[in-house]
Amino acid sequence: MTLSLVLQAVFAGVTNGMVYALVGMGLAAIFKGSRVINAMQGEFSVIGAMTTVLLLTKAGWPYPAAIAGGALAGALVGAFIEVAFVRYMAKKNASEDSFLLLTIGLALTLSASILFFVGRDGHLLPPLGGEGVLIVLDAVIQFHALWLIAIGIGATLLLRTFFHRTTVGLSMMAASIDADGAATTGINVARMRTFTFVLGGVLGAAGGILVTPLIGVDYQLGLNLTLKGFAAAVLGGLTNPLGAAVGGLTLGLVESLAIIGISSSYKDVVAFSVLIVIMILMPQGILGRAGRRGG
């Protein structure tokens, strides 16, 4: 095992980890704001990325406008799902299980719709910073991956500030922790929940748009992202979006280091064994305690 190979594994691990983190953060944000485990978080990514692809290639929009369009699509779908389904079910006091089933159903429906309307083909987006790469000790990382990591870190910090420093963010937290209490202080609980889904939709779409130049997007990418994002969010502590970032990076690095340390055949065995050990030692997740204190 050479230093260059280790560095390459770290590059790949951090890049993948940041993707898991973005999906996981969206999941955690929605869970934090509505107590819904969103099994269609990965579909937000696919919707955002596919919309950007279509606006760019079919409608001929400039890239920045297409990206904005993709993010907007994520926000709109998020809002629609809250207004059309979640709000109605919440009024009827639906349980957490029912919401989970709702989002699983939506994930399958959306994936099938994308297959029907857009087709089976995979699509790529142009990388930010062109096809250029940074080479350190023979290990390669694309400029785009550096952008992805930078934007991921930026999003994490923004999200933290949003939940801690802004009235809307604080109201969203209040609405989810104690809906009745929040309502008595004049917070519109239903609207806060809509904002939560918009936020989750935008985060998911951003993750999808950012990852497409690296891994491509097709109709079946969503479930894959949801699973990894969910693992990241639980690992970091589901109530804490910052935890999802830590969880995502941990998962990404453990996976890629397992490949060079042991064997690619045992990658998942090693990666998930490590996760099990973490969950046994820290059942609230790596940052779970901070999350309980409102972190």
Add this chain to the structure above:
Amino acid sequence: MSLSSIMRLAGATALVGVSAFAVQAQTSGEPIKIGAIVSATGAGAGLGIPERNGMLLAEKTINAKGGINGRPIKLIVEDDASNPDTALSKANDLLFSQKVVALIGPSLTASTVAIGGVTHANKFPQIAFTGIGPAVEKERKCLAHILPPQKLNAQALLEYAKSIKATKIGVLHDAGYGNVVMAEIRLLAESYGVKLVAVEKFEVGATDTTTQAAKVKAAQPDAVFIIATSATPFRNVKQLQMTQPVVAAIGSSSYEYVNAMGPGADNVVIPEFVVGEDPLPHQKAFVDLYKQTYNSTPKNFEAAGWDAVHVMAQAIGKAGPNATPQAICDAMRGPYSGVLANFNFSADDMTGIPLSSFVFSKLVNGKYTRTPFRIAQ
């Protein structure tokens, strides 16, 4: 199939009837029903949809030429949704309710094995869209396979490596189809004088294989084999700026994957059978007809669908009217020159495709081109 493609199909069929065969032959009498099971949805849809298109085109063409001894054929195509249980219930329905005389499909090995309990038990003539799978299939003497066994795919990759004098090979393969081909490569490598310097696996549908590719890169191979049904490893090899020739197994040969490879598609060589952009002389008529009908370029699985229907129709014709299933099985055995390959269905692997049937395509600017390399008989 949309209405417009049905219209095109009808139009092209009329064209074939008039131009290619001079006279539109008349068919009469009760149609001969042939059942077909493909994976038109689910994980196998990338195989099943082109197979179905090829079959439907063959049905129209055969009927335009006068059917089987004057009787038209009627294909009853069912979708198993890539699920062996569904395949089994569809097979039961086709055999016992619809009373078809023969069966084509399924698309996937698991489904093929699953319906053996029905087809094999009844000695029912069947042509599967798979290469021979597990050992149990060797017992099934009424079954023919229209696609190569994985050993043949492994040989084709190694033949190409030999031709470019690559002796140190690195492999990136997935844990599904790739695993099966890889097992054959391990058995054959020594006889080709090839050393496997790095063999790295990833799960089916993996979104990133950079670290596996980096391990292959570190082993400094002369050439890299990629055996997968995804575009990911191709992109990763390119992203790591690996300069070795990349040879890919037939599983990733479709525009669905090639478009998603981006710059990673450059100069990838694929041993396969039909390069629609530059077909071999005996494939040209089929390719032209397909393009006219569907407005897209056919590849291997479309040709497999076309050949399967033709092989079955020929066998039914040869067995004569009111033939027993066993008689159709016997008529199926023997050599057949198809669009996909030169088959010999009496061979032990029940497909008999020779290595000389492979053509080697190279991806240039995201398009298939046919290389002059062929394997001698």
